[in-house]
Structures are given as C-alpha cells and as structure tokens.
Amino acid sequence: MSLNRYSRVLTQDESLPASQAMIIGSGVPYEDLNKPFVGIGSTGFDGNPCNMHLTTLSALQKKSVTDTKQMVGLLFNTIGVSDGITNGNDGMRYSLPSREIIADSIETISGAHFYDGLIFTAGCDKNMPGAIMAMARLNRPSIMVYGGTINGGHFKGEKLNIVSAFEAYGKKINGKISEEDFREVIRNSCPGPGACGGMYTANTMATAIEVMGMSLPYSSSSPARSEEKKKECQEIGKYMYNLLEKDIKPSDIITPKSILNALRVITILGGSTNAALHMIAIARTMGIDLDLQQIQKVTDTTPLLADMKPSGKYLMEDLFAIGGTPAIMKFMLSEGMLDGTCMTVTGKTIAENLESLPALPKDQDLLRPVSNPIKKEGHIQVLYGNIAKKGAVAKITGHEGEKFEGKAICFDSEVEANEGIRDGKVKPGHVVVIRYVGPKGGPGMPEMLKPTSAIIGAGLGDNVALITDGRFSGGSHGFVVGHITPEAMEGGEIALVQDGDVISIDARTNQLDLKVSEGELEKRRAKWIKPPYRVTSGYLWKYIQMVKDASTGCLTDR
Numbered sequence: 001m002s003l004n005r006y007s008r009v010l011t012q013d014e015s016l017p018a019s020q021a022m023i024i025g026s027g028v029p030y031e032d033l034n035k036p037f038v039g040i041g042s043t044g045f046d047g048n049p050c051n052m053h054l055t056t057l058s059a060l061q062k063k064s065v066t067d068t069k070q071m072v073g074l075l076f077n078t079i080g081v082s083d084g085i086t087n088g089n090d091g092m093r094y095s096l097p098s099r100e101i102i103a104d105s106i107e108t109i110s111g112a113h114f115y116d117g118l119i120f121t122a123g124c125d126k127n128m129p130g131a132i133m134a135m136a137r138l139n140r141p142s143i144m145v146y147g148g149t150i151n152g153g154h155f156k157g158e159k160l161n162i163v164s165a166f167e168a169y170g171k172k173i174n175g176k177i178s179e180e181d182f183r184e185v186i187r188n189s190c191p192g193p194g195a196c197g198g199m200y201t202a203n204t205m206a207t208a209i210e211v212m213g214m215s216l217p218y219s220s221s222s223p224a225r226s227e228e229k230k231k232e233c234q235e236i237g238k239y240m241y242n243l244l245e246k247d248i249k250p251s252d253i254i255t256p257k258s259i260l261n262a263l264r265v266i267t268i269l270g271g272s273t274n275a276a277l278h279m280i281a282i283a284r285t286m287g288i289d290l291d292l293q294q295i296q297k298v299t300d301t302t303p304l305l306a307d308m309k310p311s312g313k314y315l316m317e318d319l320f321a322i323g324g325t326p327a328i329m330k331f332m333l334s335e336g337m338l339d340g341t342c343m344t345v346t347g348k349t350i351a352e353n354l355e356s357l358p359a360l361p362k363d364q365d366l367l368r369p370v371s372n373p374i375k376k377e378g379h380i381q382v383l384y385g386n387i388a389k390k391g392a393v394a395k396i397t398g399h400e401g402e403k404f405e406g407k408a409i410c411f412d413s414e415v416e417a418n419e420g421i422r423d424g425k426v427k428p429g430h431v432v433v434i435r436y437v438g439p440k441g442g443p444g445m446p447e448m449l450k451p452t453s454a455i456i457g458a459g460l461g462d463n464v465a466l467i468t469d470g471r472f473s474g475g476s477h478g479f480v481v482g483h484i485t486p487e488a489m490e491g492g493e494i495a496l497v498q499d500g501d502v503i504s505i506d507a508r509t510n511q512l513d514l515k516v517s518e519g520e521l522e523k524r525r526a527k528w529i530k531p532p533y534r535v536t537s538g539y540l541w542k543y544i545q546m547v548k549d550a551s552t553g554c555l556t557d558r
Contacts, residue, residue: 003070003244006114006140007037028072036244037072038065039115041106042147043080043127050124050202051080053193053224054147057121057233061145064237065119071241074115078105083125083473084162084196088418088450093535095126096471097444097543099281100556102130107137116140117244119236123147123194123224125201125474128209129278135214135250136286141243142250143236143345144215146206148224149316150194155184161197163310163475165189166449170457173422194224198309200474203316204271205278208262210325213253213344217353221324223317242347254286258342261350263295265328267302267378268337268367270311272474273393273482276380280553292382292391292551296510299378302337304397305368310477311397312374314366322364326357334359335370374398383481383505385512386521387467387493390485390551395472396507403508404465404479406431408501412488412531413437414448414470421454428463431503435494436531437470438487439547439554443533443540449473452480465505467512469494471550481505481512483550489530490549496524 002008010019011033024030040062044054058075065073079101086092102122110118117140120131128144135142153160168185171177177185195202206220216239222228242248259279266275276295283290306328308314319328332338333354340351360367368374375398383392396402409426410433411417417434420426432451439445448470455464456478465479469487472480486492493514497503502515514521535541546556 001247003036004034004116006116009114032072035070035072036116037074037114038117038119038240039076039110039113040065040073040119041076041078041109042121043102043123044077044121045080048080048082048085048124049150049190049193050082050147050195054121054123057145057147057229060230060233061119061121061236064234065240068237068241071237076109078102080124080127083447087166087447087473088414092446093442093444093540095444095446096554097540099126099130099133100543102127103133103137106131106134110134110138110140117240118142119145119240121145121147123202125205125274128202128205129282132209132214132282133285136254136282139249139251141240141248142214143240143243144209145232145236146215146219148194148222148226148229149203150197151191151223151225151317152197152315153188153191155188159315160185160189161309161315162189163198163453166453166475167457170454174458192225196475197315197317198475199269199271199306199316200310201272201274202474204266204269204275204474207269207325208266208271208275208279211265211329212258212262213342213350214250216345217326217357218324221316221320223320239345243345246347248343248347251286253343253345254282254288255342256288257339259283259288259290260298261338261342263298264302264332264337267298267304267380268332269306269328270304270308270379270397273380273395273472274474276393276483277471277550277553281555284553284555284558292393295380296382299380302378303370303373304375304379305370305373307366307368307374310475318366322366323358323360326354327360328367330354330357330359331367381507381510383507383510383512387497387514388484388512389493390549391483392467392481392485392512393483394481394505394507395477397477401479403506404431405502405504406465408433408497408499408503410435410497410499414446414451417451418454421451421458426455426460426464428460430464431505432464432466433494433497434466434468434470435488437468438489439550440533440544441487441489442470443535443544445471445550445554447471447473448482449476452476452478467503467505479505485549485551487549491528491530493521495528496521
C-alpha cells in the first residue's frame with residue numbers, strides 16, 4: 001500500500017500539472033513528489049508565553065521528518081488566543097470560539113492540500129482540543145506535540161505562576177500587599193516560554209491527550225525549555241513514518257476505552273472543569289457518545305490523588321521531576337485504573353510503552369496512594385437542579401467543603417461582578433451569580449478567573465460561592481459552579497434569580513437549587529425579556545448562530 005494515500009491525488013495525476021508546478025515552486029524537489037506529505041502545524045505566535053516558541057519546535061520537527069528521506073514536511077500555522085492575556089477583558093469572548101477556528105483551519109489546510117499525515121504543536125488551553133478535533137475529522141495518521149509547561153517564577157521565597165498575578169490584584173485592592181510587591185509579582189510570574197504551570201486547562205488537556213494515546217510519552221510533562229522537549233521534536237519523524245506505514249489513524253487510538261483513560265487521569269490529577277467541555281467535544285467529533293452523566297460516573301469511581309495547583313502546592317515541572325505523565329500512568333496501570341491495551345501514536349499499546357519506563361519514586365508526595373486520597377471521589381461534580389436543568393459543572397477538591405447555602409447577589413456581566421467585588425458589595429455568605437456570559441450570552445462563554453481570583457485575593461474564598469453560565473479557568477479555585485445550562489441568554493432559570501434569593505449548592509447530592517417556588521419562577525419567567533446580543537456582526541455573531549450548549553461541548557458542527 002502506498003504511503004502517499006492522499007497527496008498522490010495532487011502529485012501523481014498528470015492532469016494536474018499546475019498543482020505539481022506550484023508544489024515544486026514551493027521548494028519540494030520533483031523526485032520527492034511520490035513521497036507522503038506531512039503537514040507540520042502549530043499555533044505559534046509572538047506575544048504569549050504558551051505559543052511564542054512553537055514555530056521553533058515545528059522547525060525541529062520538519063528537519064526530523066525531512067531527515068528520514070522518506071517524507072516531505074510542510075510547515076503551516078494557525079491562530080491561538082491567550083487565556084492569560086484575555087481573562088478579565090472582552091478578548092476572552094474569543095477564547096473558546098478559537099477552538100473551532102483552530103479545528104476548522106487545520107482541517108481546511110490538510111484537506112485542501114491532501115496531507116497524508118499531520119504533526120501539530122499546541123501550547124494553550126483550547127489549542128490542544130482544537131487540534132485533536134481536526135485530527136478526528138481528518139482521520140489520517142497524526143501526532144500532537146505539547147509545547148510544554150512554563151517554569152515557575154519566584155519572589156520573596158514564594159513560587160509563582162500566572163494565577164499568582166491574578167490573585168495579587170485582589171490582595172492589592174484589599175491592602176494585603178504593597179504596590180511595589182504587586183509589580184514584582186507581575187514581573188516574576190511568567191519567566192519564559194511555556195503554558196501556565198499548574199494543573200490548569202492547558203496541562204490538563206495535554207495530559208489527557210497523552211494518556212488518550214495521541215501524543216508521545218512525556219510530551220505533556222516535559223517543560224517547554226527542557227532538553228526532553230527538544231529531543232521529542234528531533235525524533236518525531238520516525239514515529240510519523242511508522243504511523244503512515246502501519247496506517248494507524250486517530251480512530252484506532254481515540255476509542256471509548258481511551259476516552260475513559262483520559263477522564264480518569266483528569267480526575268486523579270485534579271484537572272480543569274474545562275475538560276468536561278473539551279472531552280465531550282473530542283468524543284463527539286470522533287463519533288463517540290459522551291455526556292455529563294458519564295463524566296460523573298468517572299468522578300464517582302475515581303479518587304483525587306494529586307496535590308497540584310490551583311488547590312494544591314505543586315506545578316507541572318514538579319510532576320516532570322518525579323517521572324512525568326508516564327510515571328502517573330504506570331501507577332494507574334498497577335492500580336487497575338488504566339486500560340493498557342489502548343493503541344498510541346508510538347504504534348504500541350499503553351502497556352508496551354510503559355513497560356521499560358520508570359515508576360514514581362517512593363519518596364514523592366505529589367501523588368497520594370489510593371488508600372489515602374485527597375478526596376475519595378473526583379473533584380469534577382455535575383450538578384442539576386431548578387437553575388441547572390441540563391447540568392452544571394463544579395470543581396470541588398475538598399478544600400472548599402461540600403455544601404454552601406447563601407443569598408444571591410446577581411451580576412449580568414463579568415465587568416459588573418468585578419466592580420462589585422472591588423467595591424465591597426460581595427460579603428461573606430453571598431452566592432455570587434454571574435450570568436449572560438454563556439456560549440451565546442458572552443458570547444463565547446468567557447472564563448471567570450478574574451472574579452474568582454479577586455474573591456480569593458480578598459480573603460473571601462472560604463465564605464463566598466460563585467455560580468455562572470460562563471466557565472472557569474483551570475486556575476480557578478474556591479466554591480465555584482460553572483457551565484450552568486440552559487444559559488441565561490436562552491431563558492435559563494439562572495436569568496430569573498434575584499438579589500437575596502437563597503441558593504443551595506450541595507456537592508454530596510449534586511444539587512444546585514434556587515429556594516424559590518415554581519409558581520414564583522413562573523411569574524418571573526412571564527416578565528423576563530431577552531436582552532439583545534452583545535455583538536451583531538463578525539465571527540462572534542457567527543458563533544452565536546452555530547454554537548450548541550455547554551452540556552454538549554459547545555460544538556458548532558453537530
């Protein structure tokens with residue numbers, strides 16, 4: 001079987017001489033036209049630590065592909081949006097929608113130019129799921145490379161990361177740190193290239209994708225500036241050729257069993273609630289049924305074991321130092337928590353990959369034993385109730401408690417909420433309600449990291465809860481519930497909450513309830529008037545027309 005299964009349409013059809021002339025004109029020798037073409041893409045762009053180094057990694061990958069003498073490597077780029085830069089401002093409206101642009105653009109260039117295989121390097125929250133969704137659509141031999149985590153910053157003996165900068169704002173406005181220290185935290189939080197350092201969404205999704213089998217071993221845990229990351233890129237050509245030769249495709253790797261493996265590692269490591277959105281989107285793109293109830297089943301049967309930020313103390317670079325993601329996987333396999341028969345991009349199964357790799361050292365305390373978990377069940381809890389009829393997603397690590405009841409204080413935008421927190425309107429015992437920030441209302445379902453960080457920084461994290469039809473950064477912590485569906489803009493009951501209403505959040509019974517009678521809600525519903533959309537043109541307007549709700553992954557193509 002020829003390895004140029006797709007590119008031969010362009011390169012071997014004598015009725016397409018112009019196509020061949022263009023390819024030769026771009027630098028491909030005539031004698032290489034019969035070789036398989038591998039698209040080598042990234043979300044590399046200046047101005048964001050997560051992505052600033054990715055074009056350099058792609059260049060190493062191209063050399064590795066070319067050096068095999070058996071393939072042609074062709075570089076391309078697509079967009080990325082930095083959550084760290086856009087959190088707390090209108091730029092965040094483009095964050096989740098960028099996942100669809102990334103998937104669409106990878107599919108477009110690979111489909112239009114008939115690439116036989118795909119290597120894609122991503123380095124921020126939505127980039128990885130966007131890449132995997134494109135690979136699932138194309139279903140051609142593919143490998144995802146994670147750009148790697150950032151190294152931690154330091155100031156006054158404290159280890160810093162991007163959330164340190166967000167929380168410093170809350171501390172500053174409450175007089176807990178000086179203006180000078182505030183500046184120094186900002187200056188030292190991001191000391192170079194790499195994605196945000198804790199078990200936030202980028203590291204969560206990179207880890208899940210490696211465990212799913214779509215990245216090489218160690219890809220998710222080797223830091224951006226490490227020699228191991230460089231070596232991964234320098235050796236990737238042989239793995240790509242092996243996939244082409246054996247015709248191993250995403251559909252051979254992304255299966256119900258590998259999805260379950262990924263969900264379990266997300267749970268064990270205390271990963272981001274955004275994983276609920278992205279894993280549903282990846283699964284459904286691959287044609288696999290996955291919903292919130294199935295995610296809850298994994299939570300019910302899988303313990304939280306890792307003491308990692310934002311709720312714990314360790315960063316991804318600390319996990320790398322004790323054996324990285326493969327060491328976690330080896331632990332899971334020994335505990336019967338991982339299906340080792342699943343295929344991976346090495347051309348071997350998980351069990352075969354792990355056989356010769358080192359286990360976790362005995363003196364580490366980042367990952368607890370199953371007999372002594374941080375929490376007996378997982379931290380991602382799916383809640384239902386009269387203001388979340390189609391579900392909501394909470395991140396309950398055990399540090400926050402498992403039940404909260406308080407009086408609502410309502411804000412119809414993130415800006416209003418931030419102003420309310422800044423001005424002292426949010427008091428102990430409040431349930432902060434931020435609404436009209438869902439997929440259509442935001443639009444784009446922005447993250448609420450700025451208000452959650454301001455609450456933590458203000459010292460209210462233990463006695464204030466926050467609920468929203470928006471979503472949270474993986475860096476958010478505290479008693480927070482997001483993804484409330486139906487969203488306010490679609491007439492969801494969260495739109496009917498009034499200041500002073502009592503809201504009960506119970507992560508033991510998984511209930512989210514507004515203590516208001518159905519009769520009263522009907523009266524409010526009759527008076528509710530849908531507000532105008534916040535945008536009426538451009539990409540976000542298109543997104544509003546296409547996007548499905550959060551309970552089904554915010555997909556735009558199904």
